[in-house]
Amino acid sequence: MNVNQIINMVMRIFLRKGVNWGINKGTKMVSRSGKPAATATPAQHSQTTVARETAKRARKAAAVTRRIGR
Template identity: 50%
Template sequence: MNFNQIIDMLIRMVMRKLMNFGINKGIEMASGKGKAPAEMTPEERKAAGDMRAAAKRARQAARITRRMR
């Protein structure tokens, strides 16, 4: 392995972590985490919970598809 390959590998690893962090933050904000549960109506709380569950399933599906490659 030469030096360029090692640098490329490290850059890919850091970029993957940053992308996952950004995607997860975006999903959390979209699912209503920007608002405190005390400020939400019961319908909003249920919708936020449903959104978080759907996001969790989407992350699991993405993980499974990455393993199949």
């Protein structure tokens, strides 16, 4: 294994962590619509709950897909 391969491997790890962090952060921002929980209406609360559950299901589906691909 040469130095270039090692550097690429380490860079891929950090890039993957960064992209995952950004996706999770964006999903959370969208799911709460950028408003504090105290000022949200009951309709917004239910919408937020649905969005979080959808995001959770999407993450689980992606994990299952990765497992199947192995």
